[in-house]
Amino acid sequence: DSGVTQTPKHLITATGQRVTLRCSPRSGDLSVYWYQQSLDQGLQFLIQYYNGEERAKGNILERFSAQQFPDLHSELNLSSLELGDSALYFCASSALSGLRYGYTFGSGTRLTVV
Amino acid sequence: AQSVTQLDSQVPVFEEAPVELRCNYSSSVSVYLFWYVQYPNQGLQLLLKYLSGSTLVKGINGFEAEFNKSQTSFHLRKPSVHISDTAEYFCAVTRGSGTASKLTFGTGTRLQVTL
Numbered sequence: 001d002s003g004v005t006q007t008p009k010h011l012i013t014a015t016g017q018r019v020t021l022r023c024s025p026r027s028g029d030l031s032v033y034w035y036q037q038s039l040d041q042g043l044q045f046l047i048q049y050y051n052g053e054e055r056a057k058g059n060i061l062e063r064f065s066a067q068q069f070p071d072l073h074s075e076l077n078l079s080s081l082e083l084g085d086s087a088l089y090f091c092a093s094s095a096l097s098g099l100r101y102g103y104t105f106g107s108g109t110r111l112t113v114v
Numbered sequence: 115a116q117s118v119t120q121l122d123s124q125v126p127v128f129e130e131a132p133v134e135l136r137c138n139y140s141s142s143v144s145v146y147l148f149w150y151v152q153y154p155n156q157g158l159q160l161l162l163k164y165l166s167g168s169t170l171v172k173g174i175n176g177f178e179a180e181f182n183k184s185q186t187s188f189h190l191r192k193p194s195v196h197i198s199d200t201a202e203y204f205c206a207v208t209r210g211s212g213t214a215s216k217l218t219f220g221t222g223t224r225l226q227v228t229l
Binding site for chain 2: 002004033035042043045048056058090092102103104105106107108
């Protein structure tokens with residue numbers, strides 16, 4: 001157990017629907033990162049939050065949004081889902097100085113859009 | 115912006131043989147470099163990291179990597195692999211500044227160890 005908890009582990013939904021992925025960071029970590037892993041795109045950085053504020057943005061679609069709550073857990077919202085959104089979504093966390101030590105990853109949420 | 119190139123998408127190797135997984139990076143500033151491993155149906159696990167200092171970095175499971183600034187490389191090595199090392203390996207780089215940072219990953223190298 002890495003200490004980063006992601007729920008649900010698996011999600012199957014239809015095109016056009018909206019889903020929410022949840023991430024609880026490791027205790028004491030203030031930064032949360034979201035990554036998308038797909039066969040054709042590899043690991044793509046989506047977005048970073050630090051202590052509730054957005055800090056860095058990557059290749060995140062406008063249909064996707066995220067937030068980090070006061071208790072530091074984070075949610076990634078995916079809407080108007082398309083078949084191409086099927087992927088493994090990872091959350092990672094790090095402490096303030098965690099960037100020097102790499103991230104701790106959760107085990108991911110596998111999203112299948114049918 | 116920094117980027118990472120993993121030169122081999124797949125590396126087949128026999129058990130107990132040595133292996134090297136290649137990684138080259140590009141960045142105009144100093145970077146931190148990492149290797150992660152992903153076993154089937156699991157998340158990413160940190161193998162080792164280079165921050166500064168000694169260019170030879172030792173990690174978990176007998177892996178090591180050497181930072182070569184002149185060749186902008188950070189190749190991962192293991193002198194004798196085991197079947198259980200079969201996994202996907204990712205090289206990653208971050209420049210990192212304050213509280214805004216991100217890891218940029220390579221496309222991964224699939225290490226397949228066979229008897």
